[in-house]
Amino acid sequence: MKELSLKYGCNPNQKPSRIYMTEGELPIEVLNGRPGYINFLDALNSWQLVKELKAATGLPSAASFKHVSPAGAAVGLPLSDTLKKIYFVDDVKLPLTPIACAYARARGADRMSSYGDFIALSDTCDEATATLIKREVSDGVIAPDYTEGALQILREKRNGTYNVIRINPDYVPEPIERKQVFGITFEQGRNEVNLNDPSLFENIPTENKNFPEAARRDLIIALITLKYTQSNSVCYVKDGQAIGIGAGQQSRIHCTRLAGNKADIWYLRQHPKVMNLPFVEKIRRADRDNTIDIYISDDYMDVLADGEWQKFFTEKPEPLTREEKKEWLAGNTGVALGSDAFFPFGDNIERAHKSGVQYVAQAGGSVRDDHVISTCDKYGIAMAFTGVRLFHH
Numbered sequence: 001m002k003e004l005s006l007k008y009g010c011n012p013n014q015k016p017s018r019i020y021m022t023e024g025e026l027p028i029e030v031l032n033g034r035p036g037y038i039n040f041l042d043a044l045n046s047w048q049l050v051k052e053l054k055a056a057t058g059l060p061s062a063a064s065f066k067h068v069s070p071a072g073a074a075v076g077l078p079l080s081d082t083l084k085k086i087y088f089v090d091d092v093k094l095p096l097t098p099i100a101c102a103y104a105r106a107r108g109a110d111r112m113s114s115y116g117d118f119i120a121l122s123d124t125c126d127e128a129t130a131t132l133i134k135r136e137v138s139d140g141v142i143a144p145d146y147t148e149g150a151l152q153i154l155r156e157k158r159n160g161t162y163n164v165i166r167i168n169p170d171y172v173p174e175p176i177e178r179k180q181v182f183g184i185t186f187e188q189g190r191n192e193v194n195l196n197d198p199s200l201f202e203n204i205p206t207e208n209k210n211f212p213e214a215a216r217r218d219l220i221i222a223l224i225t226l227k228y229t230q231s232n233s234v235c236y237v238k239d240g241q242a243i244g245i246g247a248g249q250q251s252r253i254h255c256t257r258l259a260g261n262k263a264d265i266w267y268l269r270q271h272p273k274v275m276n277l278p279f280v281e282k283i284r285r286a287d288r289d290n291t292i293d294i295y296i297s298d299d300y301m302d303v304l305a306d307g308e309w310q311k312f313f314t315e316k317p318e319p320l321t322r323e324e325k326k327e328w329l330a331g332n333t334g335v336a337l338g339s340d341a342f343f344p345f346g347d348n349i350e351r352a353h354k355s356g357v358q359y360v361a362q363a364g365g366s367v368r369d370d371h372v373i374s375t376c377d378k379y380g381i382a383m384a385f386t387g388v389r390l391f392h393h
Helices: 037-057 081-086 098-108 127-134 148-155 213-227 252-268 285-296 322-329 347-354 369-379
Strands: 003-006 017-020 028-032 061-066 069-075 117-121 138-143 163-167 176-181 184-189 233-238 241-247 335-339 357-362 382-385
Touching: 017 037, 028 148, 037 061, 037 069, 037 117, 037 138, 037 163, 037 213, 061 098, 069 098, 069 213, 081 098, 098 117, 098 127, 098 241, 127 148, 148 163, 213 233, 213 241, 213 335, 213 357, 233 252, 241 252, 252 285, 252 322, 252 335, 252 347, 335 347, 347 357, 347 369, 369 382
Parallel strands: 117 138, 138 163, 335 357, 357 382
Antiparallel strands: 003 017, 028 163, 061 069, 061 117, 069 241, 176 184, 233 241, 233 335
């Protein structure tokens, strides 16, 4: 198949719409549903991310994409009981396989942003992973293959309309890529930079030059995630998964704050008060996620006020105070931070430190590199200048 017609483009008024190959066959097969223009943008970008993550780490990988940027990305490390609970997979009867763990991590880190996502899996989708996907609000999934049991589960989702795409894992695109803007064709070489290159961590200007193996892995995950994130972008990673992604901001400090706030929310969800919130029976997953998000925020009275809390809880919870949040967040350490370009000022490091960052990988090359380095030294942070910029548009 060289061409596939689509219902419409980015918006319903943008017709006609299609994807096609000028040479050769399309490397994808639609097994179920009718994916749209944005679905394919998310599918093909997210597939590149998980394929590269798998190649770099040797671990099954997953990504949760929304509007052509990842809401989450992770490798398939086992889940602790705490993570199983905050990702709402502790009730799954099937054993969680590595690819299922990767998806649970990718989807669970930022559940608000992942709502209605497109999923990418580096490995064959099995029944455990399909079971997790079926219970979430999602637009579709792309993977190199599916077990028969998984395909049957996914075909039952969304009244049989759920988008399921199989991609040829051996497909290699042409080295030159093109896009049109305002009738003008842009052309460039594909971004084939190797982010699993040990030389990326050779230039370490900080006093602390220690990057444990797990920190290097997490920084590689951050950089690969950023490679497929709309710029400007910053990514916080811990224990093999992105815990905060700040995408598409004009100011880098806003990226760092946005991603840091998401990382803080991820960690606050592990607070005992949050994990033990007394939700009413059969609350919708989206309502529960939104309630948790508000409960953690400074607007907690929106869900704790009389007449409101009864909609969500069986009894009124105690607020999570600012002091309790500050004390809890101080326990989040060992976080890795990647940036798709240099940090222009030390304020980015100041903000990152508040979210437990101890390892940084960034391009370097700012006229204020000395200020960024001294801020890292102030907190004992190890930072590598990779010399690699990862803008993506």
